[in-house]
Amino acid sequence: MSTSMQATAEASATPRPLAGVRVLDLSRVLAGPWAGQMLADYGADVLKVERPETGDDTRAWGPPWWNTDQGPVAAYFLCANRGKRSVAVDISSPEGIALVKQLVRDADVLIENYKVGQLAKYGLDATTLQAINPRLVYCSITGYGQTGPLSHKAGYDFAIQAEGGLMSITGERDREPQKVGVAVTDIMTGVYAATAILAALVERQHTGRGRVIDAALFDVQVAMLANQASNHLVGKRAPTRIGNAHPNIVPYQVFPTRDGHIVLAVGNDGQFARFCEAAGHPEAAMDDRLKTNPARVEHRESVVSMITQWTLHRTTAEWIQILDQLAVPCAPILDIADVMRHPHVLARGMRLSSPSTDVPPMVANPMVFDGARATGTLPPPSLNAHDGRWLDDLHS
Numbered sequence: 342m343s344t345s346m347q348a349t350a351e352a353s354a355t356p357r358p359l360a361g362v363r364v365l366d367l368s369r370v371l372a373g374p375w376a377g378q379m380l381a382d383y384g385a386d387v388l389k390v391e392r393p394e395t396g397d398d399t400r401a402w403g404p405p406w407w408n409t410d411q412g413p414v415a416a417y418f419l420c421a422n423r424g425k426r427s428v429a430v431d432i433s434s435p436e437g438i439a440l441v442k443q444l445v446r447d448a449d450v451l452i453e454n455y456k457v458g459q460l461a462k463y464g465l466d467a468t469t470l471q472a473i474n475p476r477l478v479y480c481s482i483t484g485y486g487q488t489g490p491l492s493h494k495a496g497y498d499f500a501i502q503a504e505g506g507l508m509s510i511t512g513e514r515d516r517e518p519q520k521v522g523v524a525v526t527d528i529m530t531g532v533y534a535a536t537a538i539l540a541a542l543v544e545r546q547h548t549g550r551g552r553v554i555d556a557a558l559f560d561v562q563v564a565m566l567a568n569q570a571s572n573h574l575v576g577k578r579a580p581t582r583i584g585n586a587h588p589n590i591v592p593y594q595v596f597p598t599r600d601g602h603i604v605l606a607v608g609n610d611g612q613f614a615r616f617c618e619a620a621g622h623p624e625a626a627m628d629d630r631l632k633t634n635p636a637r638v639e640h641r642e643s644v645v646s647m648i649t650q651w652t653l654h655r656t657t658a659e660w661i662q663i664l665d666q667l668a669v670p671c672a673p674i675l676d677i678a679d680v681m682r683h684p685h686v687l688a689r690g691m692r693l694s695s696p697s698t699d700v701p702p703m704v705a706n707p708m709v710f711d712g713a714r715a716t717g718t719l720p721p722p723s724l725n726a727h728d729g730r731w732l733d734d735l736h737s
Contacts, residue, residue, distance in 0.1 A: 367465075394429075610634060
């Protein structure tokens with residue numbers, strides 16, 4: 342744990358707003374486990390039900406590896422499984438099916454990301470399990486949802502980014518379409534699923550009944566198109582790739598400096614006027630072609646060309662210092678190593694570390710409750726590490 346996290350923990354106990362909520366996490370890879378980790382960070386007791394011998398696929402998605410007494414675990418697995426316990430269950434066997442059904446009796450939430458109809462073969466579908474426990478919130482995460490012509494297809498983030506439109510607007514104009522450097526559709530599906538689960542738990546306080554949540558990566562990706570989808574629906578034109586530029590705002594992109602690059606994110610006309618002043622060209626902000634954002638969008642190419650000549654006169658650090666003082670949004674472009682040692686990351690406690698060799702370094706949950714960060718109290722588990730406690734809970 343970082344120094345700042347220790348100080349925070351001393352000032353206020355770790356927030357656990359979901360204490361007492363029991364979650365069965367039958368999911369693997371990223372979207373489902375991400376949702377389960379969020380619930381664990383908020384205090385839920387999350388039991389990760391994994392395949393015997395191999396467990397979650399991502400345990401083997403290395404290098405790099407984190408070495409434990411039980412053997413190496415891939416860093417990928419660590420990013421999405423903090424705060425959970427692990428048990429190994431063969432859900433295709435009669436014994437495994439019976440055990441999951443026993444666990445469901447006392448569970449509040451079940452998360453799974455099997456193909457549509459697969460768990461019904463084992464009697465672990467929503468209808469069957471809610472007959473055992475009507476209060477169960479059953480969240481099914483799939484690539485394309487439970488209905489529709491593509492519901493049979495497996496969902497992979499890369500493919501969903503492609504078919505869901507994201508790659509068509511990501512990358513340089515004249516180069517091949519690009520995926521985002523993180524599996525954002527998986528992660529956002531996990532976030533959407535977690536919020537839906539929380540909404541269902543609140544509703545259950547009044548109705549006494551759970552819900553069946555159908556969370557589809559494809560649906561989430563379409564929703565994530567946000568202003569780009571709205572631009573198309575209203576403007577009747579399909580947005581295209583424009584690199585780092587913004588379709589609705591100018592200047593809002595990467596510009597070269599004397600020693601590298603800087604991001605300018607000028608969101609209103611006042612910021613643009615202050616930027617022009619900093620660049621030594623206050624008169625530009627009064628030009629009819631420049632003084633309003635719609636005008637700057639209309640004259641995008643000439644505006645960008647002009648600003649490029651200005652930004653080349655200073656280093657990135659010099660621009661950052663000047664523009665920060667003028668409240669003009671800007672940023673250097675850092676690599677991930679830079680980010681992990683960034684003073685603001687450390688001050689906010691976003692990098693978690695521990696003196697124990699059993700606990701890997703991790704990135705914290707970004708939410709803070711009353712000054713304390715919500716973070717699961719258990720490290721990512723070894724496969725079947727909690728079999729004994731699980732059996733005790735089951736028979737208590």
